[in-house]
Amino acid sequence: MDLQDYVALDATAMAELVKAREVTPKELLNLSFQQLEKVNPRLNAVTHTRKEKALAEAAQAGGGPFGGVPMLLKNLSQRLKGEPLTSGSALLMSPVAEHDSNMVRKFRAAGFQFIGHTNTPEFGLKNITEPELHGPTRNPWDTDYSPGGSSGGSAAAVAAGVVPLAGASDGGGSIRIPASFTGLFGLKPTRGRTPIGPGAGRQWQGASIDFVLSRSVRDSAAMLDGLQVVQPEAAFQTPLFPGSYKEAMQHPFEKPLSIAYSKQSPVGTPVSDEAKLAVDKTVRWLESQGHVVEEKENGVDGIQLMKDYYVMNSGEISALVGRLEKGIGRAITADDVEIDTWILNQAGKSVSAAEYSESLGSWDRAAAQMAQLHETYDFYITPASAYTAPKVGELTYGKKEQMELRARFKELDKQKQQDFVYDMFLPSLTYTPFTQLANLTGQPAMSVPVHLSNAGLPLGVQVVAPKGEENRLLQMAYQLEESSLWLGKEYVLKHHV
Numbered sequence: 001m002d003l004q005d006y007v008a009l010d011a012t013a014m015a016e017l018v019k020a021r022e023v024t025p026k027e028l029l030n031l032s033f034q035q036l037e038k039v040n041p042r043l044n045a046v047t048h049t050r051k052e053k054a055l056a057e058a059a060q061a062g063g064g065p066f067g068g069v070p071m072l073l074k075n076l077s078q079r080l081k082g083e084p085l086t087s088g089s090a091l092l093m094s095p096v097a098e099h100d101s102n103m104v105r106k107f108r109a110a111g112f113q114f115i116g117h118t119n120t121p122e123f124g125l126k127n128i129t130e131p132e133l134h135g136p137t138r139n140p141w142d143t144d145y146s147p148g149g150s151s152g153g154s155a156a157a158v159a160a161g162v163v164p165l166a167g168a169s170d171g172g173g174s175i176r177i178p179a180s181f182t183g184l185f186g187l188k189p190t191r192g193r194t195p196i197g198p199g200a201g202r203q204w205q206g207a208s209i210d211f212v213l214s215r216s217v218r219d220s221a222a223m224l225d226g227l228q229v230v231q232p233e234a235a236f237q238t239p240l241f242p243g244s245y246k247e248a249m250q251h252p253f254e255k256p257l258s259i260a261y262s263k264q265s266p267v268g269t270p271v272s273d274e275a276k277l278a279v280d281k282t283v284r285w286l287e288s289q290g291h292v293v294e295e296k297e298n299g300v301d302g303i304q305l306m307k308d309y310y311v312m313n314s315g316e317i318s319a320l321v322g323r324l325e326k327g328i329g330r331a332i333t334a335d336d337v338e339i340d341t342w343i344l345n346q347a348g349k350s351v352s353a354a355e356y357s358e359s360l361g362s363w364d365r366a367a368a369q370m371a372q373l374h375e376t377y378d379f380y381i382t383p384a385s386a387y388t389a390p391k392v393g394e395l396t397y398g399k400k401e402q403m404e405l406r407a408r409f410k411e412l413d414k415q416k417q418q419d420f421v422y423d424m425f426l427p428s429l430t431y432t433p434f435t436q437l438a439n440l441t442g443q444p445a446m447s448v449p450v451h452l453s454n455a456g457l458p459l460g461v462q463v464v465a466p467k468g469e470e471n472r473l474l475q476m477a478y479q480l481e482e483s484s485l486w487l488g489k490e491y492v493l494k495h496h497v
Contacts, residue, residue: 006031007161010216011069014164015111018068025061025068025113029054032070032115036162042143045156047075047134048084049116057113064111065226071112072157072166073104076120076150077203077210080104088122088131091324091336102195102231103210107167110226118153118166122338123317124208127177127432128395129153132338136392139182141457145389148178148432154213155182165219171208172309173435176447180384180460183449183487184213185477187220188435190467191442192236194227202235205312205360207439217477221245224470236442238468249474257291259283260373261381266302266437269430274459275383278451282381282461285485298373298380300366300437306429308359309436310344310421315356317341318348339402340424343409347421350414367441374466379476382434384447384460395428434462444470448477450485458487 001023009017017023033051040046054070061068073080076087079097086092100108107114119129119137129152130136137152139145140160147156151168155178158166168175170188179186191206203209211227214220224245230237241248261283263276283293321341325332334342373380397405405424412420438445444467447460465473480486 001027001031003031003034007035009164010214011066011164011219012216012222014069015066018062024058026055026058028068028070029058029113029115032163035160036115036157039140039160039162043138043140043156043160044135045118045137045147045153045160045162046072046116047086047119047153050083050114054113054115061111061113064109065222067111069112070115070163071107072116072118072154072163073107073114074120074151074154074167074169075117076124077101077169078104078117078167080114080117083117085117086133087124088120088133089337089341090133091328091332093133099198102197103167103227106195106227106229110223115163118151118157120151120153121149122341123320124150124169124171124174125313125317125340125344126150126395127173127428128390130392130396138392139389141182144391145457146181146392148181148389150174151213152178155179155184158182158184158213158215165212165214165223167210168213169203169208169210170439171204172439173432175211175213176384176435176445176460176462177432179213179447179449181389181458183458184215185217185220185449186213186447186460187211187224187470187473188438188445189224189470190238190444192234192238193224193444193470195229196231196234201233204316206236206442207309207312217249217474217481218246221249221474241468241471243471245471245474248471249478251475253475257286257378258376259286259291259293259379259381260296260298260377261293262295262297263383264297265386265433266300267306267429267433268303269386269433271383271386272388274388274451274453275386278459278461279381279383281485282450285480285483289479294377296377298437299369302433302437305362305366305440306436307418307422308362309440310418310425311351311356311359314344314348314418314421315351316348317344321345334406339397339405343405343421343424346409347417350417363440366437370437370441370443371466378465378472380464382462382464384434384462385432386434387431388453388455388457388459390431395431438464443467444473446473446477448480449487450480452487
């Protein structure tokens with residue numbers, strides 16, 4: 001096998017070759033590192049590698065459904081024993097993980113070979129990947145642009161053919177946003193579907209969930225087969241799917257679907273013509289397949305929901321900073337963290353227990369509204385992002401702007417702090433206003449790579465389903481993958497081999 005063969009394969013194909021003894025795990029590792037060394041100087045997708053350890057482990061690789069396949073982990077929550085997990089923050093540069101996370105244990109049981117960790121914004125707070133600690137990750141389609149975030153390093157590595165899939169997580173779109181920006185398939189499972197912890201029963205009050213980014217639907221389906229779990233200690237659980245996702249995705253729908261769609265931003269921000277065109281193309285294709293499609297808003301107050309989302313972010317970051325302060329034995333200052341972390345930390349100190357509880361209540365009301373919508377409609381479709389990827393640096397505040405933000409925030413009373421947080425994130429939210437809804441309602445949602453802009457950048461379409469119905473999302477994704485709408489592997493083969 002040469003490098004061109006390697007980057008063209010998905011994880012399922014690699015595993016089949018290992019089982020057939022046509023390639024060894026060590027050969028796959030060497031090709032993965034060869035591709036990494038070729039593209040990472042330009043992309044900065046991977047911040048930590050473990051080549052010698054991985055090669056030493058290769059002799060025992062080969063078991064499990066993905067035995068011998070190289071994989072990258074996200075540098076956030078996906079702990080690997082003996083390796084650092086910085087979460088994009090200088091505060092976490094020194095410690096190494098004392099044990100695998102439950103998610104990584106599942107990856108290990110599936111047979112993956114871990115080659116390192118991917119870049120992520122500090123504490124996963126942004127829809128771009130430009131941490132001060134590690135520097136910006138760049139988009140393989142055009143390195144002037146961002147691959148998105150917070151799973152941007154994983155997306156860039158998969159899109160560039162370093163690995164066929166990579167660990168990711170999604171707390172407000174962090175799988176679907178980079179999937180949209182890099183032409184990948186990005187599925188966010190139902191709340192409670194995949195492992196959490198140990199040491200935690202929830203992430204971001206259930207908004208965040210770990211999974212993968214992949215180039216093929218069958219890889220994500222097979223991963224969901226291996227990762228779905230009911231954990232007694234977890235705060236949120238969903239019943240196990242009784243069949244095989246990989247088999248279910250290949251079944252045609254038993255009857256025509258009823259599908260709602262919207263091209264309007266839920267927070268009233270502009271939506272590009274490219275994003276609208278992506279939805280229109282998908283809608284026309286669905287109609288050609290016999291499905292009934294209707295333009296309809298979901299009835300959720302998107303602006304209020306985002307404000308309540310930021311209340312949660314504020315509280316969670318303030319609690320995190322408090323734990324870190326206990327760990328290092330001193331107060332954390334503005335110089336220790338990035339501006340987004342600092343502002344959220346300060347705002348979180350002013351949020352009352354009643355306000356925090358009420359904000360979570362709005363998530364449940366939104367979930368009820370979406371459940372009512374799904375009584376009529378099987379799926380709800382929107383753009384995955386309102387625009388193609390932003391340029392690197394476009395959404396990152398400069399030093400002068402950061403100083404101004406801190407000074408302005410200090411003058412605010414408690415009532416105005418959350419409005420300030422909303423405004424601070426509004427430039428980023430304008431790019432990606434569609435994904436947060438599914439995080440707060442707990443529904444599964446996916447970004448499918450069905451559009452290439454006039455500028456040559458990908459843009460995905462989001463499909464949201466009722467809770468527990470990843471199997472139906474995968475059915476639709478598999479059918480789209482077989483259609484002419486799906487973006488293929490041409491970029492990787494043309495530009496990176």
